Amino acid sequence: MIYTTPEHEALREQVARFLEKEVEPHGEKWEAQGFTPREVLRKMGQLGWLGMTYSSEYGGAEADFMTSVVFQEALSRSTFGGFIVTVLVHTDMASPHLVHAGNEEQKEKYLPSLISGEKISAVGVSEPDAGSDVAGIRTNAKRDGNDYVINGTKMFITNGVHADLYFVAAKTDPEAKGSRGISMFIVEKGTPGFSVGRSLNKHGWHSSDTAELIFDNCRVPAENLLGEENRGFYAVMQNFQIERIALGAMAVGHALTALKLTTQWVKERKAFGGHLFDKQVIRQRLSMLAAKTEAARSYLYHCAWLVNENKECVKEVSMLKALTGELVNEVMYTCQQFHGGMGYMRETPIERLVRDARVLAVGGGATEVMLEEVAKRLYF
């Protein structure tokens, strides 16, 4: 059974109403323009949704992590994956770097505007030659007086084109082996030497802006170092658990939406003298996928509970990410199949969901990389 409270149910309903009014009628336009307008995020900020677990000192709602996952999953019922990821990168993949590693001055300076939605954040770890292998990044930051000078290129950065604040991983100790010698930096949009290289055209997530970032002798003040010098890899790894739970919530939300759309479709579509739903093979395949998705959903909340209780959960979250990233694609394949030719048409939400779901088996830790994390911790 999924742990839930009346407040969680109220939040689910509130988010569903927001999607119905503020997202679903406008998403096609955002897909065409390649990004989600920032006013939408500001509205979400006003509702207290961009700083769900953060301290009220900075404008946060001080909710527990379970509530945050309820929000992620409710938001993920949208049929626009690009919109969902725009929000979740800001709330659960980028801003946690500031919250977990930032000092008081940094939080006071940046956190209120991130929570209100006035400023939107991005996280830059991946590079053209290093994605899964975070330790292999080449972007470097050299100390020069009271500054660090950053050089390098980041790749596939969500919110990259339109963000205001970037949390960027760079090597600060070129001699250090493996995961050591990486640090995180706060880089503001407009800092000389920092530019958005290319806006990337993608298979899905069209309402999310994705960019290549270029650092060419980009000088940031030493006080923009986030956390301890050379300890950035561990901060990235710690935040990965939160990020991967958000991606798991997204996968569960997408799968439930696709199953709902498809069940409605096969109950209306007629062939061979009856509705498609009358065919045992169709309703049983959907039932089995619904069973798998509900099991994954329960496991999502189990992982959320582990994080909430501060328990070690790398194995569990890696399992969740691997499981849901694959399951959502299995669900999409069958749901598109049962839509027939219509499922191949750009005008149907299922066609978009199929494209949007694909990256959930790659981004934020590819399935194979997640399974390696599980394998290291197998207990049998």
Ligand SMILES: Cc1cc2nc3c(=O)[nH]c(=O)nc-3n(C[C@H](O)[C@H](O)[C@H](O)COP(=O)(O)OP(=O)(O)OC[C@H]3O[C@@H](n4cnc5c(N)ncnc54)[C@H](O)[C@@H]3O)c2cc1C
């Ligand atoms: C749309 C999109 C948005 C993204 N947003 C961001 C962002 O905001 N910030 C950010 O920093 N990054 C972002 N990423 C990057 C993303 O996290 C990486 O793409 C992902 O980690 C995989 O890295 P890679 O693309 O370099 O693939 P590679 O590391 O080159 O791996 C390619 C494939 O090889 C396989 N593989 C890799 N390692 C192993 C292994 N050890 N064992 C077996 N098989 C393996 C996997 O199948 C993997 O998919 C985004 C990516 C996409 C596509």
